[in-house]
Amino acid sequence: MENTIKVGMADMQAARHPAVLITLGLGSCVGIALYDRTTGTVGLAHCMLPDSTQSKNVTNIAKFVDTAIDALVANMVALGANRSKIVAKLAGGAQMFNFSQSSDLMKIGLRNVMAAKEKLEQLKIPLISEDTGGNYGRTISLDSATGILQVKTIGYGIKEI
Amino acid sequence: MCMSFGSFNNYEIDVLREIGNIGAGNAATALAKMINKKVDMEVPEVKVMEFKEVNEMFGGAELPVVGLFLKMTGDITGSIMFILENNAARTLVNILMGKNDETNNCNSDESDISNCYFDEIEMSALKELGNILAGSYISSLSTLTGLNILPTVPDIAIDMAGAIISVPAIEFGKIGDSVLYIETAFIEGETRALGDFFLVPDMDSYEVLLKALGVIS
Numbered sequence: 149m150e151n152t153i154k155v156g157m158a159d160m161q162a163a164r165h166p167a168v169l170i171t172l173g174l175g176s177c178v179g180i181a182l183y184d185r186t187t188g189t190v191g192l193a194h195c196m197l198p199d200s201t202q203s204k205n206v207t208n209i210a211k212f213v214d215t216a217i218d219a220l221v222a223n224m225v226a227l228g229a230n231r232s233k234i235v236a237k238l239a240g241g242a243q244m245f246n247f248s249q250s251s252d253l254m255k256i257g258l259r260n261v262m263a264a265k266e267k268l269e270q271l272k273i274p275l276i277s278e279d280t281g282g283n284y285g286r287t288i289s290l291d292s293a294t295g296i297l298q299v300k301t302i303g304y305g306i307k308e309i
Numbered sequence: 310m311c312m313s314f315g316s317f318n319n320y321e322i323d324v325l326r327e328i329g330n331i332g333a334g335n336a337a338t339a340l341a342k343m344i345n346k347k348v349d350m351e352v353p354e355v356k357v358m359e360f361k362e363v364n365e366m367f368g369g370a371e372l373p374v375v376g377l378f379l380k381m382t383g384d385i386t387g388s389i390m391f392i393l394e395n396n397a398a399r400t401l402v403n404i405l406m407g408k409n410d411e412t413n414n415c416n417s418d419e420s421d422i423s424n425c426y427f428d429e430i431e432m433s434a435l436k437e438l439g440n441i442l443a444g445s446y447i448s449s450l451s452t453l454t455g456l457n458i459l460p461t462v463p464d465i466a467i468d469m470a471g472a473i474i475s476v477p478a479i480e481f482g483k484i485g486d487s488v489l490y491i492e493t494a495f496i497e498g499e500t501r502a503l504g505d506f507f508l509v510p511d512m513d514s515y516e517v518l519l520k521a522l523g524v525i526s
Contacts, residue, residue: 173472244475285472285473302469
């Protein structure tokens with residue numbers, strides 16, 4: 149696979165075609181994949197928390213869903229993406245442990261996904277597919293040639309969305 | 310938040326390491342009694358890590374592992390996690406249930422989890438294992454510090470290491486950009502790695518811990 153770029157936890161990357169962006173072991177974190185078919189520009193963010201406005205410490209903008217999407221779109225446009233053609237796919241946001249004594253920590257996956265959808269809607273970026281929720285981890289890769297987001301799991305198969 | 314990780318000096322790091330040593334020492338003893346085999350442990354490591362590196366730390370983010378997770382409540386709060394490779398978990402379960410190790414149907418090279426299926430009773434045995442290990446770890450920590458610490462019932466997940474480790478990491482994400490944890494590796498016999506034990510106190514609890522031990526005032 150040529151030009152594979154790894155995206156870590158609380159990290160984001162944007163790239164021109166040809167590139168494959170990959171992030172491993174998404175749990176409650178949400179993976180936000182953005183794609184512009186017209187130029188083949190791709191962007192992928194691996195966000196841990198839904199909302200930067202509820203945190204005192206916002207040094208890493210890739211950590212939060214809201215700031216990461218803003219920055220990722222800006223980075224893609226800087227690489228030549230056509231802002232109005234960008235579409236989104238989401239994966240992750242699982243609940244890894246099903247605690248009976250559920251605190252907000254345990255529902256963080258769901259909140260991450262909801263925050264991402266809200267932000268995308270606000271930016272008028274169409275969400276074309278998603279593979280979110282559940283109680284299992286995911287590894288996702290976004291291919292700039294096709295815009296396909298491949299979701300790999302342990303025990304729940306591989307799918308392309 | 311009153312401290313940042315950078316503010317820990319070497320002496321404080323040593324104290325945290327010693328906490329890991331005593332807690333994990335007790336947990337290793339409990340485990341050795343349970344499986345009636347010699348269990349060794351490595352010198353605990355106190356690590357500060359950036360999130361980017363976190364999901365790579367247990368031999369790769371996609372490695373299938375068994376994660377036992379429980380929370381601490383009381384005077385200090387935080388998470389405790391015991392992570393075992395699937396085949397180590399299978400070995401332990403077989404020992405606990407009195408099964409022959411030959412029935413080990415777990416292939417660690419194979420990422421397909423159906424090769425490593427744990428039935429309900431086996432899952433329950435693993436949870437109980439987590440219960441006993443964490444219980445002995447916490448009770449020694451409690452005796453040492455005079456603090457009241459209570460573990461919750463453990464929960465279990467079998468999945469990619471990265472996805473499991475992200476659970477306590479997210480808690481840290483709320484206050485900073487790095488994770489601090491005390492890690493101890495358990496080894497059975499000469500070479501067989503059993504698993505890693507992580508004590509992940511919440512940020513504020515580090516201060517409580519160090520105060521209770523008279524390290525800071």
